[in-house]
Amino acid sequence: MRQQISRLMDGDLEGAEAExxxxxxxxxxxxxxxxxxxxxxxxxxxxxYPTAGFASRFAARLDAxxxxxxxxxERPSQSSRLPFAWAVAATVAAVxxxxxxxxxxxxxxxxxxxxxxxxxxxxxxxxxTQPVSPDYLLAHQEYSPTTLIQxxxxxxxxxxxxxxxxx
Amino acid sequence: xxxxxRPGSHLPWIRxxxxxxxxxxxxxxxxxxxxxxxLDRAAEAAQKQNYIGTIVYxxxxxxxxxxxxxxxxxxxxxxxxxxxxxxxxxVIRMNGEVRCYxxxxxxxxxxxxxxxxAFPSLSPQQQAALTDFYTFRRAERERVxxxxxxxxxxxxxxxxxYGHKFWADPVSGLLVKARMFDERNETVxxxxxxxxxxxVKIDRDQVKPSWPVTPPDWQIRQAGPSEDAKDTGWTVTRxxxxxxxxxxxxxxxxxxxxxxxxxxSDGLVAVSVxxxxxxxxxxxxxxxxxxxxxxxxxxxxxxxVTVLGEVPxxxxxxxxxxxxxx
Numbered sequence: 001m002r003q004q005i006s007r008l009m010d011g012d013l014e015g016a017e018a019e020x021x022x023x024x025x026x027x028x029x030x031x032x033x034x035x036x037x038x039x040x041x042x043x044x045x046x047x048x049y050p051t052a053g054f055a056s057r058f059a060a061r062l063d064a065x066x067x068x069x070x071x072x073x074e075r076p077s078q079s080s081r082l083p084f085a086w087a088v089a090a091t092v093a094a095v096x097x098x099x100x101x102x103x104x105x106x107x108x109x110x111x112x113x114x115x116x117x118x119x120x121x122x123x124x125x126x127x128x129t130q131p132v133s134p135d136y137l138l139a140h141q142e143y144s145p146t147t148l149i150q151x152x153x154x155x156x157x158x159x160x161x162x163x164x165x166x167x
Numbered sequence: 168x169x170x171x172x173r174p175g176s177h178l179p180w181i182r183x184x185x186x187x188x189x190x191x192x193x194x195x196x197x198x199x200x201x202x203x204x205x206l207d208r209a210a211e212a213a214q215k216q217n218y219i220g221t222i223v224y225x226x227x228x229x230x231x232x233x234x235x236x237x238x239x240x241x242x243x244x245x246x247x248x249x250x251x252x253x254x255x256x257x258v259i260r261m262n263g264e265v266r267c268y269x270x271x272x273x274x275x276x277x278x279x280x281x282x283x284x285a286f287p288s289l290s291p292q293q294q295a296a297l298t299d300f301y302t303f304r305r306a307e308r309e310r311v312x313x314x315x316x317x318x319x320x321x322x323x324x325x326x327x328x329y330g331h332k333f334w335a336d337p338v339s340g341l342l343v344k345a346r347m348f349d350e351r352n353e354t355v356x357x358x359x360x361x362x363x364x365x366x367v368k369i370d371r372d373q374v375k376p377s378w379p380v381t382p383p384d385w386q387i388r389q390a391g392p393s394e395d396a397k398d399t400g401w402t403v404t405r406x407x408x409x410x411x412x413x414x415x416x417x418x419x420x421x422x423x424x425x426x427x428x429x430x431x432s433d434g435l436v437a438v439s440v441x442x443x444x445x446x447x448x449x450x451x452x453x454x455x456x457x458x459x460x461x462x463x464x465x466x467x468x469x470x471x472v473t474v475l476g477e478v479p480x481x482x483x484x485x486x487x488x489x490x491x492x493x
Binding site: 066132134135136137138139140141142143144145146148149150151152153154155156157158159160 | 210224258390475477
């Protein structure tokens, strides 16, 4: 089964095989293994590893975020990633060391995994909320017909606490 | 329908037809002209009425509360808007100009309002665009801020503009709520009074800035008046249908930088195009958003093009990518 997990992480499993592996993950200590292997992988790739309670904090923040259904963006290049199976085979000792670290960080909440998967599939396509200089907003505002009927209300965009920093 | 079933009716289908026509004639057909007339009335109310209230500004899941006071003193407009949430910023309209006070960063921005004073209502071109690209209709009556309002909707006929719904006080014509929505009918931005007193006595003291004398360590950033009716030589080659150019001129922003400023309007909203040489100021490129305003900033040869307006991103982007020298 551990073999299947590493193949799944490397994207080697498809269709029925992948379904079977997902089924295995839901049983016994499958989820713990899955999470543990990811942490090991991150450490081996020197991506850094999450601190204690990361998964529960992540789940909480994910809960707080609105779900935006939008077309998925181009995936970043995968070329820098080390095949996981190879890495494991080469560094059994390292696994032994970091897995004890990893186990201590495991989140007992099984929903974290499902949420992470969901987050990957659902990407945001909203424009950034980044302040544009109020100079432009103010120069624009007086020409908009909505300003004629709403008075200075629309100027709130330029002084809004959540928007421009005023600079 | 009762009339049709009356005994002795020899030609029921004629009766039915006439009945239907008569009924159709009674439907308030909100025509092209009505939209412009309605906007004129709302604009007049916004300028001539005295009112004071609490306004909630909603955008992107955020809510901010402000206090708004408006006074028309013998034809002269005074208006004060104070942020009640976050930094105590305020907007003052006085003597034809708008001042934005940012006490948190010790800055006052001054915007001379030459345009609104010169063109208090829509041009015939804007009026035509308004009715060609929006369906204007009367909606429900609804109680807002303690007022039995009449709601009106501008439904866009294409995907290049947002929809607008306005709730107006039927007595004064003043808007008490304005909502801008996207094609999924989700709110993009909303201004709404939670309570408002219309036609009340307002003192000049109530519309005075909180800082009548500029503190010595504050900075005043004065924008220059627009130099209008000039041909800057810039144009938009793929202008979305319904938008007509209403401004082609230069602006001085912060007193120093001179930028080209073009404005296009469809009668209800406007899109601004700013063009300035590279290097005059810092810009963050790409798409961003400020409340209901979408912004695209891009570099085009030796110029920075900034396009913004209360329209969907696609519209801003189309304009930003077709700015050219004539």
